[in-house]
Structures are given as structure tokens and as C-alpha cells.
Amino acid sequence: MASVRPARGVARLTASHGRAYFAFQAVAGAAWWAAVFTMPPIRRATLGGIDAVSMAAFDVPLFVVASVLAACAWRPAVVAAAAWTVLVxxxxxxxxxxxQAAGWGALLMVASAAGSLAAAALVLTGRLPAERILVGPFAIRVAREATRRVHRARTARQIVGFWGLFLVVAPLAILWIERRWGLDVAFPVPLRVAGGVLLVVASALGAWSGWTMSSRGAGxxxxxxxARRLVIAGPYRFVRNPMALAGIAQGAAVGLLIGSWMAVAYAxxxxxxxxxxxxxxxxxxxxxxxxxxFRAYRDRVPCWVPRLRG
Structure with a gap:
């Protein structure tokens, strides 16, 4: 694969962004601890039955203070803050x-862990190791030569497998966690119906995209x-990434349909x-x-918002 440069329209994250995140995390952590000791509802929602004093004895130096030092680019503090956040x-x-208590605390710490790991990578290396996402079944490799029928069959298997995993298994697991942690909210019926309609439309777009890619792109x-060939047909005439657009819309639609705001956020x-x-x-x-x-295609067709004429 060629050397990677930021795609047009994607801002490049640097070490300064990582330091800014740690500064934000330090301020947010200090504010949270102030709320824990002054507002009992916040303490119950985020700590449950955990003793606040004992927790603060470790968390203030390893989360708040370490985040301050990480914002100053002190490498040991970067490692300590990220490791502690993941552990917590x-x-x-x-x-x-x-x-079944402290669900909000768990959710906030999971989000903080993701942010801390990304910020640590930025501060320590100056970049996000994005290429590590594309490994195994996601690694970029050109399809082997095969008939159109074979490519269509492979695409159908991919759709069944990935839709089953990301649109059934993952949302249901998220819904279970959401309810177990006491974070679920009631969704009105019209919103669930809208989710069902969106799911049908987005799935049709996904199927159309997959059929076009396997029929025209030899992949x-x-x-x-x-794909072995550049595809500028079907939905690809209107938007560069219809499969991704369909998948995101499907994930949000499933979240609406099952009444899970966390599944929508996941999408x-x-x-x-x-x-x-x-x-x-x-x-x-x-x-x-x-x-x-490809450069001409990229300049002519938008990435996310479909143009009206092909």
C-alpha cells in the first residue's frame, strides 16, 4: 500500500491535540471530583457504593494530576494517566x-479510556496508528481475479456476516449493557417507526452499493x-462512500428501532x-x-452528502 497522507477533508491530528485532550481531562476530572463530594446524586450515579475517599486517594494523583502533567508532555505521566484510566x-x-449501580461512572470512564489512549498515541508518537485498524479481514488487499458471479457471492456473504455482527449482535449487546447499567430511556413509538423506515432505506442503499461494487469493480x-477497478456507477455516482453511509445509517436506525440511545451513539x-x-x-x-x-472522481463527487445529479 502506498504511503498514507491525510485524505482531503480530514484534519490531521497532532501531539498538540493530544495535550489539549489531557488538559480537558484534567479540568473535567477535577470538576467531577468536586461534584462527587458536594452533590450526593452525582456520587450515587457515578460511584454507586464505592467509597469516594478511598477512590479519590488514587484517582486524583493518577487521573487528574497525571493528566495535567501529560498536558505538559511529560511522557511518564502520559503513560500513567492512560494506563490508570483504562484500568479504572x-x-x-x-x-x-x-x-447494576454507577452506570454513568462506568460509561464516562470507558469514554475517558478511549480518549486517553488516542491522546497518549498522539503525544508519544505524534500520530494515531490508524493503519492498525485495517488488519485481518479489514486489511487492504486487491481482490483475486474471479468471475462476476463469484464476486457477487463473496459480497453477499460479507453482507450477511457483517450486518449480523454489527446490526444485530453488537446493538443487542449494547442494549443489554444499557439496561444493566441503568442507563436506558423510553423511546416514543414514532421514533421507533422512523428507525424501521430508515433501516429499510439504508439497507437498500447498502445492498445496491455491494451489488454495484461486485458487478462493476471486480471485487x-x-x-x-x-475492487480491482474504480467504480463510478450506481450509488457511487452520487456519493463516494455509499456503503459506509448506509452502514452508519443502519446502525443508527437499529438503535432507534430497539430503543437504545447508546446503540445510536455507537453508530x-x-x-x-x-x-x-x-x-x-x-x-x-x-x-x-x-x-x-480517482483524483478527478474525488474532486467531483462528495464523500458524505450525496449530490442530486449523477
């Missing part, structure tokens, strides 16, 4: 699942068997990861293989 997130997740939508977070980490790698590969043809 894992412990809080286990505690919330077992006790599949999966990076590990990516939206996935869109951010895809746009910031995966898209630059895929577009670098396409530019390396198709050159001016």
Missing part, C-alpha cells in the same frame, strides 16, 4: 455490570478483497472513527492505484 474503566464496567466492498462514533482513521487509508490506496482518475 475496566473495573467500573465490571462493577456496574455486577451491581467486494470489504478492504481485504477490494455515530463509528462514523467518526471511519472518517478520521479508515477513510484516509482507503483513499490513499485508491489514489496510488488509480491516480488521476
Amino acid at each position: 474503566a475496566a473495573g467500573m464496567a465490571v462493577y456496574a455490570t455486577a451491581s 467486494t466492498p470489504l478492504p481485504s478483497a477490494t 455515530l462514533a463509528g462514523s467518526l472513527v471511519w472518517n478520521a482513521a479508515v477513510r484516509p487509508l482507503e483513499e490513499a490506496d485508491l489514489e496510488a492505484r488509480f491516480g488521476d482518475a
Whole structure:
């Protein structure tokens, strides 16, 4: 694969962004501890039955103070803050699942752990190791030569497998966690119906995209068997990444349909990861293989918002 450069429209994250995150985390952590000791509802919602004084004895130096020092780019503090945040997130997740208490604390710490790991990578290396996402079945490899029928069959298997995993198994697991942690909210019926309609529309777009890719591109939508030819047909005339757009819309639709705000958030977070980490790698590969043809296509067709005319 060619050397990766940021795709057009994707901001490059640097060490300064990582330091800014740690500064934010330090302020947020200090504010949270102030709320824990002054507002009992916050303490119950985020700590449950955990003793606040004992927790603060470790968390203030290893989370708040370490985040301040990490914001100053002191490397040992970066490692300490990230490691501690991950450890606490894992412990809080286990505690919330077992006790059905402190669900908000577990959720906040899981989010903090993800942010801390990303910020640590930025501060320590100056970049996010996005290429590590595209490994195994996600590694970019050109599809082997085969008949159109074979490519269509492979695409159908991919759709069944990935839709089953990301649109059934993952959302149901998230819904179970959401309820177990006491974070579920009631969704009105019209919102659930809207989710069902969106799911049908997005699934039709996904199926159309997969059929077009396998029929015109001599490959599949999966990076590990990516198309041998540049596809500018079907939905690809209107938007560059219809498969990704369909998948994100499907994930949000499933969340609405089953009444899980966390599943909706999971889909939206996935869109951010895809746009910031995966898209630059895929577009670098396409530019390396198709050159001016891809650059002209990229300049003409938008990434996310479909143009009205093909």
C-alpha cells in the first residue's frame, strides 16, 4: 500500500491535540471530583457504593494530576494517566455490570479510556496508528481475479456476516449493557417507526452499493478483497462512500428501532472513527492505484452528502 497522507477533508491530528485532550481531562476530572463530594446524586450515579475517599486517594494523583502533567508532555505521566484510566474503566464496567449501580461512572470512564489512549498515541508518537485498524479481514488487499458471479457471492456473504455482527449482535449487546447499567430511556413509538423506515432505506442503499461494487469493480466492498477497478456507477455516482453511509445509517436506525440511545451513539462514533482513521487509508490506496482518475472522481463527487445529479 502506498504511503498514507491525510485524505482531503480530514484534519490531521497532532501531539498538540493530544495535550489539549489531557488538559480537558484534567479540568473535567477535577470538576467531577468536586461534584462527587458536594452533590450526593452525582456520587450515587457515578460511584454507586464505592467509597469516594478511598477512590479519590488514587484517582486524583493518577487521573487528574497525571493528566495535567501529560498536558505538559511529560511522557511518564502520559503513560500513567492512560494506563490508570483504562484500568479504572475496566473495573467500573465490571462493577456496574455486577451491581447494576454507577452506570454513568462506568460509561464516562470507558469514554475517558478511549480518549486517553488516542491522546497518549498522539503525544508519544505524534500520530494515531490508524493503519492498525485495517488488519485481518479489514486489511487492504486487491481482490483475486474471479468471475462476476463469484464476486457477487463473496459480497453477499460479507453482507450477511457483517450486518449480523454489527446490526444485530453488537446493538443487542449494547442494549443489554444499557439496561444493566441503568442507563436506558423510553423511546416514543414514532421514533421507533422512523428507525424501521430508515433501516429499510439504508439497507437498500447498502445492498445496491455491494451489488454495484461486485458487478462493476471486480471485487467486494470489504478492504481485504477490494475492487480491482474504480467504480463510478450506481450509488457511487452520487456519493463516494455509499456503503459506509448506509452502514452508519443502519446502525443508527437499529438503535432507534430497539430503543437504545447508546446503540445510536455507537453508530455515530463509528462514523467518526471511519472518517478520521479508515477513510484516509482507503483513499490513499485508491489514489496510488488509480491516480488521476480517482483524483478527478474525488474532486467531483462528495464523500458524505450525496449530490442530486449523477
